[in-house]
Amino acid sequence: MFVQLTKEVNRNVQPNLILGVHDLQRQFYTQIDGQFTCIISMEKIDFNLINDNYCDCMDGSDEPGTNACANGQFFCTEQNHKAYPNVIPSSKVNDGICDCCDGSDEWLQKVLPYKLSDDTQDQLRKYQSPCSYRCTTWAQEMIWLIVNNLNYEGAKVFVDERFPILELCGFYSNVKSVPECHRNSIEFAKQLKDPRCLKTHLKHEYLPEEILNQTEKAKVIYIARNPKDTCLSTYHYYKNMLNIIDCSLEEFCDYFISGTNPYTGDYWNHVLYFWQRRNQPNVLFIKYEDMKCNLINVIRKVATFLQKSLTEDEETNLLNWLDFKSMKNNSAVNHDALYQKSGFMRSGQTDEHKKEMSEEIIKKFDSWIENSLKNTDYEM
Numbered sequence: 283m284f285v286q287l288t289k290e291v292n293r294n295v296q297p298n299l300i301l302g303v304h305d306l307q308r309q310f311y312t313q314i315d316g317q318f319t320c321i322i323s324m325e326k327i328d329f330n331l332i333n334d335n336y337c338d339c340m341d342g343s344d345e346p347g348t349n350a351c352a353n354g355q356f357f358c359t360e361q362n363h364k365a366y367p368n369v370i371p372s373s374k375v376n377d378g379i380c381d382c383c384d385g386s387d388e389w390l391q392k393v394l395p396y397k398l399s400d401d402t403q404d405q406l407r408k409y410q411s412p413c414s415y416r417c418t419t420w421a422q423e424m425i426w427l428i429v430n431n432l433n434y435e436g437a438k439v440f441v442d443e444r445f446p447i448l449e450l451c452g453f454y455s456n457v458k459s460v461p462e463c464h465r466n467s468i469e470f471a472k473q474l475k476d477p478r479c480l481k482t483h484l485k486h487e488y489l490p491e492e493i494l495n496q497t498e499k500a501k502v503i504y505i506a507r508n509p510k511d512t513c514l515s516t517y518h519y520y521k522n523m524l525n526i527i528d529c530s531l532e533e534f535c536d537y538f539i540s541g542t543n544p545y546t547g548d549y550w551n552h553v554l555y556f557w558q559r560r561n562q563p564n565v566l567f568i569k570y571e572d573m574k575c576n577l578i579n580v581i582r583k584v585a586t587f588l589q590k591s592l593t594e595d596e597e598t599n600l601l602n603w604l605d606f607k608s609m610k611n612n613s614a615v616n617h618d619a620l621y622q623k624s625g626f627m628r629s630g631q632t633d634e635h636k637k638e639m640s641e642e643i644i645k646k647f648d649s650w651i652e653n654s655l656k657n658t659d660y661e662m
């Protein structure tokens with residue numbers, strides 16, 4: 283049962299039109315003769331009524347990105363995270379609390395009249411809008427736990443405080459509302475005790491020379507992801523979180539392929555630099571897609587690389603830790619109910635680009651990939 287809100291509403295609050303949509307439902311949000319067909323209740327409405335902050339469809343499907351429809355659901359822009367919810371009730375959209383780890387549910391950046399101190403927010407693990415990016419990855423969590431001898435108690439601390447992302451101060455240095463580990467990431471990393479875990483997306487030229495020439499004892503675990511998915515995820519992050527771009531996906535793909543991003547440089551320079559050094563004793567090269575297919579295998583590789591040995595029980599516990607959170611938070615049950623079928627989340631985890639990129643973009647990518655890999659032994 284879906285109920286239209288009768289309160290006075292402000293139409294035409296327009297977020298990104300496709301905000302709040304599950305990857306597998308994006309295909310429905312295509313304009314045909316200026317109209318949109320409600321997904322389940324099938325009424326035809328004007329396309330401009332999508333996300334205009336008023337519930338027009340009986341099934342609520344015209345308001346994926348707002349809280350206008352009762353019983354609606356909002357899908358976070360980043361839908362691949364194991365430790366955070368991927369879908370939340372619409373009532374939590376723009377309520378001033380960051381529910382999605384990428385903050386995409388708080389696109390109005392509403393500031394609540396009461397402001398909890400940063401310490402209190404940390405303690406409660408509840409963060410107020412404007413949100414900072416808090417998504418983590420399996421990799422960050424898994425590596426930290428292996429390095430720290432499976433210290434599950436210590437793993438309750440916000441992951442970016444345990445495992446800072448070096449470049450974030452470049453984006454957040456003047457933003458008071460984000461935690462210290464983001465605003466002042468380099469200084470924050472300096473004061474951590476050994477063994478330190480540091481994460482970065484920066485091109486290798488920006489890394490300390492000692493790491494690259496192996497004179498330091500530091501080890502590098504490099505995680506490569508399919509360039510199309512990397513491009514898509516970067517697009518959403520820059521557009522919806524950092525708000526530093528305002529272009530179409532197609533334009534961003536051209537930019538990605540051009541290799542001129544000042545932080546990451548050319549994708550293939552980035553990946554192939556470490557691929558060619560994958561047999562060095564201080565480098566472990568992993569593909570993101572392998573983590574999805576065979577996590578236990580990757581856990582074993584990482585443990586061996588870090589000279590840790592895990593018993594069978596410890597391996598199982600670690601797998602459960604990573605998996606338990608996913609079971610608890612990814613709302614698979616909700617998805618199954620929504621699609622009246624099981625298994626959607628599983629298929630939605632890889633090759634995300636196929637749902638958002640046009641055939642033309644994919645062709646462009648494919649020929650760029652083929653050309654770039656001509657004289658290499660890299661396998662996609």
Ligand SMILES: [Ca+2]
Pocket residue numbers: 331332333334335336337338339344345
């Ligand atoms: Ca509407």
Ligand SMILES: [Ca+2]
Pocket residue numbers: 374375376377378379380381382387388
């Ligand atoms: Ca919220």
